[in-house]
Amino acid sequence: MEPNYVNGRIGEKIKDLRNRNGLTQQELADRAELTKGYISQLERGQVAPSVVTLLDLIECLGTTPSEFFRETEEEHVVYSEEDFFEKIDEAGNSIQWIVPNAQQNQMEPLLVVLQPKEALAEDKPHEGEEFGYVISGHIQLRLGGNVYMVKAGESFYFSANKKHSIANTGATRAKLIWVSTPPTF
Incomplete structure (x- = not known):
């Protein structure tokens, strides 16, 4: 299955938070009662989590939905x-x-x-x-x-x-x- 943009962004954020928390895919899977294979597919944007699963993962990663979905503004670099x-x-x-x-x-x-x-x-x-x-x-x-x-x-x-x-x-x-x-x- 080809990853789409939304699934890819969610997967990237999950992976980034997992790495920042020093967790392996297996440790995150254990905390969220999922499989390591599912976490791997999720991080590569190959699957879309249900809302309940995503909220569980966000909680396991020590953040909130509002923080997770907050997009950082692109830094303004050039001024005229x-x-x-x-x-x-x-x-x-x-x-x-x-x-x-x-x-x-x-x-x-x-x-x-x-x-x-x-x-x-x-x-x-x-x-x-x-x-x-x-x-x-x-x-x-x-x-x-x-x-x-x-x-x-x-x-x-x-x-x-x-x-x-x-x-x-x-x-x-x-x-x-x-x-x-x-x-x-």
Whole structure:
């Protein structure tokens, strides 16, 4: 008998849970009062369990029907400009959150555009790290009592345990990728 998609998915989930619980096919069969051959066929999608049998197996595997049938959302990997959120201040500086809801993640990547002679507000010391890559123009990075000039094609990386800020001291706009971990913006 050729396995169908639904039977195959149920079989895969049974096998995965059985393996995570460290059970052999025989041990699961014994717990559910079934045969090892039936468990083998079930895991390969060759048979469809009755509702009662499936509920027994789910219980024997230490989970619930709602957990068993919950489909995990496919991870969103690629984002386009339509997904970005942008904040522009009165001077024309912009911050784009280029990964929506990144503040829920461990990193928060931003695309920052600073107009000439403009700066972002100083960031107070916090846990985590900061990384940046200057795409065009150049910026002045203040970190504690030190000042660094970072030009196009250069990057910066530091522990965020000191006051820090960036400014565009040049005559042309500066564009950079800035990543904070954990998210602070």
